[in-house]
Amino acid sequence: MQPDISVRNLSKVYAGGFQALKNINLDIQRGEIFALLGPNGAGKTTLISIICGIVNLSSGTVLASGHDIVRDYRAARSAIGLVPQELNTDAFETVWDAVSFSRGLFGKPANPAHIEKVLKDLSLWDKRNSRIMSLSGGMKRRVMIAKALSHEPRILFLDEPTAGVDVELRRDMWEMVRGLRANGVTIILTTHYIEEAEEMADRIGVIRQGEIILVEGKDQLMAKLGKKELRLLLQQPLESLPGELAAEPIELSEDGFELVYTFDSQQQQAGVARLLRQLGEMGIEYRDLQTRESSLEEIFVGLVHE
Numbered sequence: 001m002q003p004d005i006s007v008r009n010l011s012k013v014y015a016g017g018f019q020a021l022k023n024i025n026l027d028i029q030r031g032e033i034f035a036l037l038g039p040n041g042a043g044k045t046t047l048i049s050i051i052c053g054i055v056n057l058s059s060g061t062v063l064a065s066g067h068d069i070v071r072d073y074r075a076a077r078s079a080i081g082l083v084p085q086e087l088n089t090d091a092f093e094t095v096w097d098a099v100s101f102s103r104g105l106f107g108k109p110a111n112p113a114h115i116e117k118v119l120k121d122l123s124l125w126d127k128r129n130s131r132i133m134s135l136s137g138g139m140k141r142r143v144m145i146a147k148a149l150s151h152e153p154r155i156l157f158l159d160e161p162t163a164g165v166d167v168e169l170r171r172d173m174w175e176m177v178r179g180l181r182a183n184g185v186t187i188i189l190t191t192h193y194i195e196e197a198e199e200m201a202d203r204i205g206v207i208r209q210g211e212i213i214l215v216e217g218k219d220q221l222m223a224k225l226g227k228k229e230l231r232l233l234l235q236q237p238l239e240s241l242p243g244e245l246a247a248e249p250i251e252l253s254e255d256g257f258e259l260v261y262t263f264d265s266q267q268q269q270a271g272v273a274r275l276l277r278q279l280g281e282m283g284i285e286y287r288d289l290q291t292r293e294s295s296l297e298e299i300f301v302g303l304v305h306e
């Protein structure tokens, strides 16, 4: 199957000579939720802006829904909806007018039934006659999404969709994005909330200093790079780590009451069983045991600081 977005050997050098993207290659499949993660200044917005035709590329090619974004700009652009970071809409307009007008910008004929569906899907129908300035921050954000969906794009870019919104609205937005995906929309989001990528994404791309350093299914990424930790609370404190355990990835807490064993998620239980048996043989007793998995955040921090 042809990917919805195909980026080949893409580079971007800004006018001042700064190279913001270095030879990016990336395919995004139809109907997936792809999260692009990277520290500030890594090139996320530059990449999105090039695909959406807002910034010119320096070299390479990008196809959106099979259309070359330079040679076939109009067709490529009309396949894409973009929800930018900042709210950019006329505050005096009504919700209905703002969303209908956006559709017109793409040269699409009026389709009130589609606009109605979008507004209903985003729980904006009751507000259709309200002026945008009278809406809450969360509602305004929904209007931005409605505008981006007004021309029936099959690809939706969300640049930091939940920056600065409260936890409840963030969860609502996640539900909404999943609903869009269920309707066949391909979704690419950038986020600083790693929890968001962990919750939503099918695949994750990590960008650092203009280079894509990793693209992986979320579950595979967590399994491959994640670590597990086993903490044992001891009945009696140990003065030092026994020599028999010195070769293991194990540490003793300062007060001597806790042993912390760290292992790869993939290595799984074999090591734990062996360790517990070994402790039994050494007469070390524990009164409690806890395990913890590393979060995507820890994996991410490890990746970008390598």
Ligand SMILES: Nc1ncnc2c1ncn2[C@@H]1O[C@H](COP(=O)(O)OP(=O)(O)OP(=O)(O)O)[C@@H](O)[C@H]1O
Pocket (backbone or CB within 6 Å): 014, 015, 016, 018, 020, 038, 039, 040, 041, 042, 043, 044, 045, 046, 047
């Ligand atoms: N118009 C421009 N001219 C020159 N340099 C630019 C321009 N726009 C962006 N840059 C530089 O390109 C790099 C990438 O910026 P970009 O906005 O793509 O990063 P980002 O990953 O989206 O960051 P953030 O997470 O902070 O939004 C930065 O170093 C930035 O200073």
